[in-house]
Amino acid sequence: MYETLINEIDVGIHVIDEFGKTVVYNDKMMEIESLSREDLINKDFLDVFRFEDEHDSTLLEALHHQKSTQNVKQTYFTKGGKEITTINRTFPITDETNVIGAIEVAKDVTKLEQLIRRNMEQKGNTRYTFDSIIGGSHAIQEVIEHTKRATRTPSSVLIVGETGTGKELFAQSIHNGSERTTGPFISQNCAAMPDTLIESILFGTSKGAFTGATEKIGLFEQAEGGTLLLDEINSLSPMLQAKLLRAIQEKSIRRIGDTIDRKVNVRIISTINEDPIEAIAENRLRKDLYYRLSVVSLFIPSLRERKEDIPLLVDSFIGKYNQLFRMEVKGVTQEVHTLFAEYDWPGNVRELEHIIEGAMNLIVDEEWIDVSHLSYNLKNKMQLIKHQAPVTFTKSKQDKDFPERASSICNLKDYLQEAEQYYIKKALEKHKYHKTNAANELGLSRQTLQYRIKRLDLE
Structure with missing residues (x-):
């Protein structure tokens, strides 16, 4: 028994x-x-x-x-x-x-x-999922929700955001959350290579195409069945953008020097670090390529637009570098928290991470990061912010609410953004939020107005 x-x-x-x-x-x-x-x-x-x-x-x-x-x-x-x-x-x-x-x-x-190990090997260097995105603010949670919906289809995605906002993190999350998760994820920064080289990298070469050329597959073929991330797509020349457009439309590529078209099954995710409408207007991005790439458009908010997430990000980065450096830092002082809340963060989340890493390199046996551990350049910038005279606006003869020049010199970028926000909001209210009519009065296309509404959080 x-x-x-x-x-x-x-x-x-x-x-x-x-x-x-x-x-x-x-x-x-x-x-x-x-x-x-x-x-x-x-x-x-x-x-x-x-x-x-x-x-x-x-x-x-x-x-x-x-x-x-x-x-x-x-x-x-x-x-x-x-x-x-x-x-x-x-x-x-x-x-x-x-x-x-x-x-x-x-x-x-x-x-x-x-099976898990094989899948991870096939994913290559993808290590980010939606769980990796830190933030509880409405701005970031809304983008996460839209991004999750984009995992259901193979449509092209354009991710718009300033440098350092985490665009590749969102791209990898889309790949790892989609049916292509077992396929390869190939990433290429289009600004990192000259056009003569990037073309062969993307499409591959045929033996004899030029002196020393060998038979070599490009990134489109390497990404077969998976995802190809094209970072800073606006850095490509118009000629190469035209070739890229054809490859996406026809779902086939032709290696340099070859006569054979090869079918490819690749999802394209691209990123841009500026207003795509401005890039089109200034001939840095083809309009037809933009329409093809932006089937799904995601706008990643800057860190200054979601400052309530800074404490969560700080805790996450301290935990990361505690593990890497074998330290036991508990957090940042209240004074540092206040300075972080006042700072404009031009480098976004990436800048915050580098500041935390730099501060932890200066810690000896302290438990808390204080102002003395921050970099010299950052302390100088924060001192300027601290001692800067507050911006005050006077009423205009034309409109009692319009912000005129401050009595003292203020940050031009902030002033222009506030003026832009005022004008767009005024036009929307006048036309009862009919975006086409508002865009016509402002001298913008409806698409440009839509982008600016999202960027300025006017919805």
Whole structure:
């Protein structure tokens, strides 16, 4: 009855005695490890199995240190070299005074572990998901919600945002949340290479296309079945943008020097760090390419537009560098929090992370980051902010609400943004939020007005 019971249950059972020799080994464990009872019964445990470290064996830890474990994942190798991964429940067996053995109950997850590993290898360097995006503000949560919807289809996505806002983080999250998650994710910064080189990188080359040219596949072919991220798309020349447009429309590419069109199945995600309408107006972005790339448009808010997220980001970065630097910094002082709230953050989230990293490099044994740990340049900028005279606006003869020049010099960028916000809001109110009529009066296209409404948070 005892043998029937342990052989019928659908978990592996392995029992060793006080000397580390196997005394019980059921049918399920034989199936998991592809071994027979003759390979183990009365054999020393470590003669049959190999671990990176003896302490990695939950069974030996139970025997030698009376350590019980619950649902611990363990990877090890048999003497034949087979890799096994199990989830174990392990505990020592004792009589009234001594440990007389140990028992392990194991569930096989080898195939699942190998599948996960293959998927991670195929993802390449993608490490971000929606859980990686930090922020509870309405501005960022709204973008996250829109981004999640974009994972359901293979449509092209254009991500608009200032430098340092985390555009690639959103791109990787789309890839990892979509059906293409097991496919490759290939990223290319279009501003990092000259046009002559970027063309061959994107589309590949055929042998003999030019002196020294070899048969080489491009990024479109490498990303087959997955996602191709084109960063700073407005950096490409008009000629190359035209070739890119054709590739996206026809879903095929032609290597340089080749005569064959090759079909590709790739999702295109592109990013731009400026107003795309302005880029079109100034001939940095083709209008037809913009329409093709922006089937889904995402506008990532700057850090100054979501300052309520700064404490969460600070805690996250401190946790990250505590682990990397083996430190135990608890946080930032209230004075630093106040300075962070007043600062304009031209470099956005990336700048905040670099500031935290730099500050932690200056800490010796303190527990809190204070102003003395901040960089010299940042302290100078913050001193200017602190001592800057407040901006006051006088009433205009034309309109009592319009902000005129301040009596003292103020930040031009802030002044222009406030004036732009005022004019757009006034036009929208006049035309009862009919965007086409408002755009006509402002001398803008409806699309340009829509972008500015989103950027200035006027919806």
